[in-house]
Amino acid sequence: MTDWEHHYQQGETPWDKGFPAPPLADFLRATPLQGDILVPGCGLGHDVRAIAAAAPEARVLGLDLAPTAIDRARSFPPAGRERFTTGDLFALDPELRDAFDWVWEHTCYCAIDPARRNDYLKAVATALRPGGHLLGVFYLDPYDDDHRPGDGRPPFGTSLADLEDALRAHGFGILHSRVPDRAYPGREGRERIILAKRGEPSGT
Numbered sequence: 001m002t003d004w005e006h007h008y009q010q011g012e013t014p015w016d017k018g019f020p021a022p023p024l025a026d027f028l029r030a031t032p033l034q035g036d037i038l039v040p041g042c043g044l045g046h047d048v049r050a051i052a053a054a055a056p057e058a059r060v061l062g063l064d065l066a067p068t069a070i071d072r073a074r075s076f077p078p079a080g081r082e083r084f085t086t087g088d089l090f091a092l093d094p095e096l097r098d099a100f101d102w103v104w105e106h107t108c109y110c111a112i113d114p115a116r117r118n119d120y121l122k123a124v125a126t127a128l129r130p131g132g133h134l135l136g137v138f139y140l141d142p143y144d145d146d147h148r149p150g151d152g153r154p155p156f157g158t159s160l161a162d163l164e165d166a167l168r169a170h171g172f173g174i175l176h177s178r179v180p181d182r183a184y185p186g187r188e189g190r191e192r193i194i195l196a197k198r199g200e201p202s203g204t
């Protein structure tokens with residue numbers, strides 16, 4: 001199992017690019033997220049601050065297992081109404097259930113053991129209010145010569161069909177699914193941006 005806290009303490013965080021995910025920045029330009037927003041596995045919080053800066057009234061909560069990540073996230077100047085908390089998405093506090101209009105996913109789904117993906121989707125559905133939205137950039141293909149499927153290390157890839165089937169199985173209707181126009185260097189064409197709604201029938 002990955003020791004995320006150790007990675008942050010050692011400064012071994014190759015996933016942290018120092019700025020928000022480009023597909024999120026593009027989405028926010030057209031559609032700032034409003035209301036209560038949860039960002040699980042937020043790391044240093046670049047995406048959290050981008051969401052908060054795009055909509056001054058939005059209440060954004062960054063959640064991460066690693067206390068060092070959360071300490072560092074809190075050390076940045078505030079961008080809006082963002083907050084950060086240390087915690088486990090798989091053991092959500094009662095006040096975080098049925099509490100969010102949006103969940104923003106980015107490199108949390110691919111970070112967790114694939115055996116826990118159902119737990120991830122259950123937790124996200126539990127955090128969202130009925131009719132709430134899951135918006136995510138899913139890293140479908142993180143593999144190269146040094147990192148192969150089955151080597152037991154994150155990031156863990158997935159097929160698009162498996163991901164969309166899993167979303168539907170957890171009661172999400174997929175509203176939008178496409179390859180994003182922009183990505184971090186090296187991730188071009190390997191990701192999918194998906195907008196899904198809790199509690200809607202599939203195929204809408």
Ligand SMILES: C[S@@+](CC[C@H](N)C(=O)[O-])C[C@H]1O[C@@H](n2cnc3c(N)ncnc32)[C@H](O)[C@@H]1O
Pocket residue numbers: 004005015016017040041042043044063064065066069087088089090106107108111112
């Ligand atoms: C690959 S990192 C991505 C961080 C951030 N999204 C980014 O792109 O910089 C995965 C993050 O998920 C966090 N994480 C893993 N399992 C978690 C869980 N069960 N609950 C909350 N956070 C978790 C890790 O601590 C880590 O910060």
